[in-house]
Amino acid sequence: MNSKHVMIDTDWLEAHLNDPKLRLLDATVIMKQDENGVDISSGKEEYDKEHIPGAVFTDLLHELSDTKAPLPLTASSHEEFAQTISDLGVGEGTYVVVYDRGAVVGAPFSASDWASRLWWQLRLEGFDEVYVLAGGLPKWKEEGRPLTDEQGSYPKATFTGQRRPELLASKEDIKNAMSDTSTVIINCLSPAEFKGETDAYPRNGHIPNSKNVFFGDVTDPETKGVPDKEKLHELFDPVGALDTSKKVITYCGGGIAATWNALALFTLGREDVAIYDGSMVEWSSDESLPLEVGE
CATH class of the missing domain: 3.40.250.10 (Rhodanese-like domain)
Incomplete structure (x- = not known):
């Protein structure tokens, strides 16, 4: 089988932050686990405090999930996804890098599976130019790379992918x-x-x-x-x-x-x-x- 390049590292991302084709998406969802169970909430508040320069917040929990479904984090319809992701600037002629803040708040480092969730949703809806930042924001911060609290934004695009x-x-x-x-x-x-x-x-x-x-x-x-x-x-x-x-x-x-x-x-x-x-x-x-x- 052929290998596929899908992970990018922090060196590469920092060198490409000003690429006009880049769409950098912060896919953080806050999950906390304790003796009372699991609590899941939007990562927007954490994004507002600090994020990688240029990144826009992408709400997996509310805007890219079917909020009418009986289960949380159910993939939204293709039409709803296409509208939301277009508003975020993802479409023809762009490529996406996704990152998050780690799987569970307060837990030892684990896979960036909120980022991989958005990677999968983009592929599900027919978009292939999507990559995941290895280590996410924790690794970026450990290395002393730049952070900002300024809101990122991209020009609205037209998403043309078809669901798989x-x-x-x-x-x-x-x-x-x-x-x-x-x-x-x-x-x-x-x-x-x-x-x-x-x-x-x-x-x-x-x-x-x-x-x-x-x-x-x-x-x-x-x-x-x-x-x-x-x-x-x-x-x-x-x-x-x-x-x-x-x-x-x-x-x-x-x-x-x-x-x-x-x-x-x-x-x-x-x-x-x-x-x-x-x-x-x-x-x-x-x-x-x-x-x-x-x-």
Whole structure:
């Protein structure tokens, strides 16, 4: 398989901040976890305090999600997405770099999976010139690079992409895939969550026949991007995800971390990975659907 370039580093971004074709998007969502559960809120307040110069805030939680859907962070319709992303200046003749502030506030550094969520949504809606900043804002700040509180903006554009429905999986798709040997289902949560040893969801466990590749392991500790090809093969070969004769669907808790594993697979040439958007939040809430515990 051919490798695909999708991560960019801080040196490259700083050198291209004034490129008129660049659309730099801050995709931060604030997630806090404590004994009372998970709280998710917009990252706009943090963006207003400081961000990379020129960046515009992109509201994944409210403006790029279907707020009428029963589950939070459900991908919006193509028409709504196209309108919002056009207003942000993304369209023909531009390219996008996405970053965030990390997955969970107060947690050790992990994958930039809010950024990968927007990367996936752009690809879902037919836009390919999109890249993710390795390490996101935490790495940018660690290196002492410039920050600002001035609001960024770009001229309105016309987004012309067409939706790729094959990159989005539904509950029905998963039900069919459970018994389909030509489909690999990957659970991207921690081993403890996969085994059903936590109480993160209405019911514990994993979707039958799914394999576990923890998204937290799919990060290079130095670059803060995806690991090298050798490491990725170690992670994904055993579960069959690199067999191009098979379809791959990734899922997690709510369709966020799953996009990081999809991005990692994309770098190995798997451009066809689908995301189960409802993930465990939807699946575990339906008592009629099976779950397995243990390995």
